Amino acid sequence: xxxxLLTFIAGLLLLSGTVAAQEVGIKTNLLYGATTTPxxxxxxxxxxxxxxxxVGTYNPFTFNHNIKVKNWTxxxxxxxxxxxxxxxxxxxxxxxxxxxxxxxxxxxxGVFPELDDHRFEGYMVGAGVSYGWQWYLGPHWNLEATFGxxxxxxxxxxxxxxxxxxxxxxDKKHYFGPTxxxxxxxYLFGSKK
Numbered sequence: 001x002x003x004x005l006l007t008f009i010a011g012l013l014l015l016s017g018t019v020a021a022q023e024v025g026i027k028t029n030l031l032y033g034a035t036t037t038p039x040x041x042x043x044x045x046x047x048x049x050x051x052x053x054x055v056g057t058y059n060p061f062t063f064n065h066n067i068k069v070k071n072w073t074x075x076x077x078x079x080x081x082x083x084x085x086x087x088x089x090x091x092x093x094x095x096x097x098x099x100x101x102x103x104x105x106x107x108x109x110g111v112f113p114e115l116d117d118h119r120f121e122g123y124m125v126g127a128g129v130s131y132g133w134q135w136y137l138g139p140h141w142n143l144e145a146t147f148g149x150x151x152x153x154x155x156x157x158x159x160x161x162x163x164x165x166x167x168x169x170x171d172k173k174h175y176f177g178p179t180x181x182x183x184x185x186x187y188l189f190g191s192k193k
Contacts, residue, residue, distance in 0.1 A: 025086060027144065027186040032057055035069065041184065045085045046078075053077040053092070055182075066104050068119065073098030075180065077130065086142060086188060092130040094148060096179055099123045103159070114158075119165070122156025128179035140188050148180030 023045030032039040041055040055075045062068050077094035081087065103119025105112075114120075128150015134142040152175040158168045 023085070025142070025186045025188045027055075027184040029055070029182040029184045031181060031183050035059075036061055036063075037069070037071070043079075043086075043186070048084060049081045051079045051081070051085050051090075053079055053094075057098075068101055068103045069105065070101040071098060077180075079132075086134055086186070087136070089131070089133050092132060092146065092148065092180075093127075094130060094150070094180055095125075095127045096150075096152065097123070097125045100156075104161070117161060118168070119159040119161065120156045121159065122154060124152050124154045126150055126152035126175075126179060130180045132182070134186065142186040142188060144182065144184045144186050146180060146182045146184075147178065149177065150179040151176055152179060 025043040027041040027043065029039050029041065037057050037059040039055060039057040041053060043051050043053040045051050053076070055077075056073065058072045059069055061070065073096060075094055075096045077092040079085075079090040079092045082089040082091075099122070101119070101121045103115060104117070105115040107115060128148045130146050130148030132144060132146030134144045137143055154173040154175060156172075157170050159165045160168055
């Protein structure tokens with residue numbers, strides 16, 4: 001699957017013609033960083049009002065008391081800008097895929113209460129629509145906020161406890177809700193704003 005995704009992205013870049021330096025941005029999502037999830041995004045201009053954004057995350061960490069938030073995701077998104085690429089508002093259409101190993105985690109407001117004493121390991125795939133905005137900060141810097149809503153198919157195994165328990169079963173879920181959220185710093189190469 002990873003090879004197909006990379007081949008698809010390479011094909012889009014070749015079809016878009018030569019990419020000039022001011023048509024590429026790299027970014028990091030501060031909200032993912034707040035959850036100790038390293039992430040990196042690459043956005044490439046395809047046309048006057050279109051870009052292709054590709055974000056990847058990877059969290060390999062196990063924390064004190066065997067708290068696990070291990071995950072990886074890949075999220076490509078085609079963006080249609082209301083003004084011009086990398087300027088003001090945009091609508092996005094994204095896909096998402098990834099894997100997770102999460103457990104022994106007490107989330108606020110009773111969200112996913114089974115994470116307190118169970119571990120879930122599996123994968124997810126889905127798609128959604130988002131809206132976002134980029135603010136100009138300087139010749140090479142933008143700030144981006146984005147929020148997306150969509151569908152995820154989750155396929156996972158449930159384990160007795162976060163660390164050592166035996167497998168309790170296998171399940172599949174269909175999720176409708178937020179699928180993308182971000183507050184990112186964007187560095188634009190060769191920007192001439």
